[in-house]
Amino acid sequence: SQQGEEDPQALSIQEGENATMNCSYKTSINNLQWYRQNSGRGLVHLILIRSNEREKHSGRLRVTLDTSKKSSSLLITASRAADTASYFCATDRTGGGNKLTFGTGTQLKVEL
Amino acid sequence: DVKVTQSSRYLVKRTGEKVFLECVQDMDHENMFWYRQDPGLGLRLIYFSYDVKMKEKGDIPEGYSVSREKKERFSLILESASTNQTSMYLCASSLPGQGYGYTFGSGTRLTVV
Numbered sequence A: 001s002q003q004g005e006e007d008p009q010a011l012s013i014q015e016g017e018n019a020t021m022n023c024s025y026k027t028s029i030n031n032l033q034w035y036r037q038n039s040g041r042g043l044v045h046l047i048l049i050r051s052n053e054r055e056k057h058s059g060r061l062r063v064t065l066d067t068s069k070k071s072s073s074l075l076i077t078a079s080r081a082a083d084t085a086s087y088f089c090a091t092d093r094t095g096g097g098n099k100l101t102f103g104t105g106t107q108l109k110v111e112l
Numbered sequence B: 001d002v003k004v005t006q007s008s009r010y011l012v013k014r015t016g017e018k019v020f021l022e023c024v025q026d027m028d029h030e031n032m033f034w035y036r037q038d039p040g041l042g043l044r045l046i047y048f049s050y051d052v053k054m055k056e057k058g059d060i061p062e063g064y065s066v067s068r069e070k071k072e073r074f075s076l077i078l079e080s081a082s083t084n085q086t087s088m089y090l091c092a093s094s095l096p097g098q099g100y101g102y103t104f105g106s107g108t109r110l111t112v113v
Helices: none
Strands: A005-007 A010-014 A019-024 A029-037 A043-050 A055-058 A061-066 A071-076 A085-093 A100-102 A106-111 B004-006 B010-013 B019-021 B023-025 B031-038 B042-049 B064-070 B073-078 B087-094 B108-112
Touching: A005 A085, A010 A019, A019 A085, A019 A106, A029 A061, A029 A071, A043 A055, A043 A061, A043 A071, A071 A085, A085 B042, A100 B042, B004 B087, B010 B019, B019 B108, B023 B031, B031 B064, B031 B073, B042 B064, B042 B073, B073 B087
Parallel strands: A010 A106, B010 B108
Antiparallel strands: A005 A019, A019 A071, A029 A043, A029 A085, A055 A061, A061 A071, A085 A100, A085 A106, B004 B023, B019 B073, B023 B073, B031 B042, B031 B087, B064 B073, B087 B108
16 A cells, blocks of 8 residues: 555646645654656655654755644745656655655646 | 666566566665556565565565675566566665665666567
8 A cells, every 4th residue: 555645646837936745644654755756767865854853954845744644745946947857755664664665756847 | 976776777578588687786785675666556665675685575576586695786586577567667775774765776667578
């Protein structure tokens, strides 16, 4: 079963706008991670947020985590065409031994 | 730059063939993982390994096996390829313990005909 479910499945915005993607999960976690995948390639690690953290920033990325609602969001500010990619959340479940469970992803398209 | 290298970018094999997918990392990572990625299903864990000669089944191990004879190399084996194993295969590695992200290879797109 899918631990992480991203929402929306697809998102299309204009360059310069902000993009927000959400992730919901089902069980308790040690941490939650976000990855980017450019078309047909491997995934690239973007950011990790631990279960005792509520918000984290990295450059134009802002991640929030609400463990009471079992949800996370990824905000990309001032998006660029190069941000066009699929974005996946992945959870490291409590007791899971650093095995990540991935969601089905959000496809982001940033248009010029 | 740290790297996870998958030996083939594209592969076409016939039904019933034994298929080897190779993955090598140069980061001295203990943990290595094999996932397959299918549209609408995301990434699903096939097998993983926390150390040399150690292997554990993931969520979908049926029809697959793995080998880890050296720390840097983790091989995925399709014992008898079938058309439902047509997929993108992704290898990843990480440091041990919690709180570390994965480094992924570029993937192998396998087609079984």
